[in-house]
Amino acid sequence: MALGFKDAVEVAIGADLCTIEEAHDFMKEVPAEKPFMATSCCPAWAMMAKKLFPELSTNISMALTPMVLTARLIKKQHPGCKVVFVGPCAAKKLEAGRRTIRSDVDFVLTFEELAGMFEARDIDFDKLEPEDTMHGASGDGRGFAVGGGVAEAVVNAIKELYPGAEVKTAGAQGLAECKKLLTLAKAGKYNGYLLEGMACPGGCVAGAGTCQPIAKSTASVALHKKVSTHQHAYESNYQDILSGLEEGLFDVPEEDK
Numbered sequence: 001m002a003l004g005f006k007d008a009v010e011v012a013i014g015a016d017l018c019t020i021e022e023a024h025d026f027m028k029e030v031p032a033e034k035p036f037m038a039t040s041c042c043p044a045w046a047m048m049a050k051k052l053f054p055e056l057s058t059n060i061s062m063a064l065t066p067m068v069l070t071a072r073l074i075k076k077q078h079p080g081c082k083v084v085f086v087g088p089c090a091a092k093k094l095e096a097g098r099r100t101i102r103s104d105v106d107f108v109l110t111f112e113e114l115a116g117m118f119e120a121r122d123i124d125f126d127k128l129e130p131e132d133t134m135h136g137a138s139g140d141g142r143g144f145a146v147g148g149g150v151a152e153a154v155v156n157a158i159k160e161l162y163p164g165a166e167v168k169t170a171g172a173q174g175l176a177e178c179k180k181l182l183t184l185a186k187a188g189k190y191n192g193y194l195l196e197g198m199a200c201p202g203g204c205v206a207g208a209g210t211c212q213p214i215a216k217s218t219a220s221v222a223l224h225k226k227v228s229t230h231q232h233a234y235e236s237n238y239q240d241i242l243s244g245l246e247e248g249l250f251d252v253p254e255e256d257k
Helices: 012-029 043-052 054-059 066-077 091-096 111-120 139-145 149-161 175-186 214-226 239-246
Strands: 084-087 107-110 168-173 193-198
Touching (some): 012 066, 012 139, 043 091, 043 175, 043 193, 054 175, 066 084, 066 091, 066 239, 084 091, 091 107, 139 149, 139 214, 149 193, 168 175, 175 193
Parallel strands (some): 084 107, 168 193
16 A cells, blocks of 8 residues: 555455356366367466467467456446556566456556565555455465466366366476477367466466565465465355456457557
8 A cells, every 4th residue: 555556456366256267168168169178367378379279279268367357356346446466477467468458457567566666665564554455265266376276276166066077187387398288288188188387387476577486485375375264266255246257347448449
């Protein structure tokens, strides 16, 4: 708030909604319509897949990313507000610039950039009153930030929403490994699978705009998961409005196209 922000909302709320959407999509589409499905939350992974494997582009989940779902939720609750996404991922800047998204997310800052703003304003954290507004998301949603967390969340949701269903998963971290994963998928080695790709080794916590060692961030995420008020995405308090957020209540104004 010392920088002028009105409030802070954890993007893991959007991760919960993304989880539910991808769980339903997987059960509907694999294998009936697609041989496999790949997660959508990492924009660098998704862009790489669509560029190098255009024939597999329809296998990438159409679910909106946690950033976009959270932004749409905020703008529904606070019409006319400006949304700033803050995280370790530099690729989110490219995602937010897409024509269909730029009316949802107004600005993107990395942790490194935010730290520079704190330093420029001489903000002393020891003198600030603590404000805990980061609540409402599940442990699974918070786990999106670490490699393997997205697939784990979706599998947990499928087990609850579709009792008896079994889901095989495979994942890769780092774009070189992601390319290998998709090469094998193209050859039919992962038919029936849910594939998770993360451009950064370690997951989002290892993004280019991070400010601390990956291991420390990973440990922090694990602790944050444990103290969640609920552990699984399907317990989200916001899932009833998911369809409205996915359908694009906040379409891009004509002047922005």
